Amino acid sequence: MSELAHSAGTLSVRGARVHNLQNVDIDIPRDSMVVFTGLSGSGKSSLAFDTIFAEGQRRYVESLSSYARQFLGQVDRPDVDFIEGLSPAVSIDQKSTNRNPRSTVGTITEIHDYMRLLWARIGVPHCPECGEVIQRQTVQQIADQLMELPERTRYQIVAPVVTQKKGEFVDLFKELSAKGYARAVVDGDLVQLAEPPTLKKSYKHDIAVVVDRLVASPDILSRVTDSVETALGLAGGVMQVNFVDEEGDDAWQNFSEKLACPNGHPLQLTEIEPRTFSFNAPFGACPTCSGLGTRMSVDVDLMLGDEDLSIRKGVLIPWTTQGKGLFQYYERLLEGLSDDLGFSLDTPWKKLSQDAKDAVLYGDNFKVSVKWKNRYGREMRYTSGFEGVVPYIERQYTEAETATG
DSSP states (O other): OOHHHHTTTEEEEEEEOSTTOOSEEEEEETTSOOOOOOSTTSSHHHHIIIIIIHHHHHHHHHTSOHHHHHHHOOOOOOSOSEEESOOOOOOOOOOOOOSOTTOOHHHHTTHHHHHHHHHHHHOOOBOTTTOOBOBOOOHHHHHHHHHTSOTTOEEEEEEEEEEEEESOOHHHHHHHHHTTOOEEEETTEEEETTSOOOOOTTSEEEEEEEEEEEEOOTTOHHHHHHHHHHHHHHTTSEEEEEETTOOGGGGEEEEESSSBOTTOOSOOOOOOOGGGGOTTSTTTSOTTTTTSSOOOOOOHHHHBOOTTSBTTTTOBHHHHSSOHHHHHHHHHHHHHHHHHHTOOTTSBGGGSOHHHHHHHHHOOSEEEEEEEEOTTSOEEEEEEEEOOHHHHHHHHHHHHHHHHO
């Protein structure tokens, strides 16, 4: 077997004479984890770092431009006859550990610095919801795709101005109508903006204004481009195309000029860079756990007493065990919430609807009208937000942790 064929799957070192190595010849298998062991002074570090790594680093530096090499200094060739099958080499040195809860094997050995650089250069972002590649498209690219549709295809260009938000949106309908738009798709139904529907403010809605209605043909490029640009401007860089003659999921196609999911999932990314993968920095850290990998959460079962009790009778333990004054304040808020959603504070907890339970527990930015009588008998009222029991406990925990931390 020739020397070249022999070294195809191995790293071959011949005549290593660095430090106390005496013409060492060795063949190391590639794509394997290899450990050098031996007595102190036997030449482990001389072979691994001062010979193999030094030669790999020298070859890597020599591959760089002369401008880059001036910042790295001169790397001398190790005292060895030749080394074959060597890839660019990286040396990782273990640092002393500390009490930082974010320290991992990757950060202590500094290999994470190399990995996040690699991910930033070769990474392709995908939507965690549907798995589609996340990419941006220009106005012209979107228009060109629409121009490739089969001739006589009927479609609408729409701008999703509201996505899963609560409210009545009376002012929005008036504003869109004043701008000259005649139609909108509200919760899947096509409506006339001259006679907009009455929406329930406690429910989440989807509203997409119809920017243009088109029939595919070769001579409408200018009109398509203008409509696409208008739709992207209305909806903050996203738009949808509704194919009139299709049904179901095939009737809709999403486009975005930002790094966003093409299927419209609520995800916004910036250009991938090394700090995107740094859990030690706010830019790349998980916003839920702050890069720690764990978080404190509220156990709902521990917040509820006997479910045969009503809210007014004290089923909500956090608000009934901390003093009468606190419960009276939240009781007024709960009365406003119950009037808005149509349930009673005197109904046993287990008989309440799931929507009512979720509203009480999680809030979700409700606006409620609070009424009470002052000491002169005059009825007073004001509007306030309702955060819910779970966000209340989480806020109390965060504020206490901040004060003591």
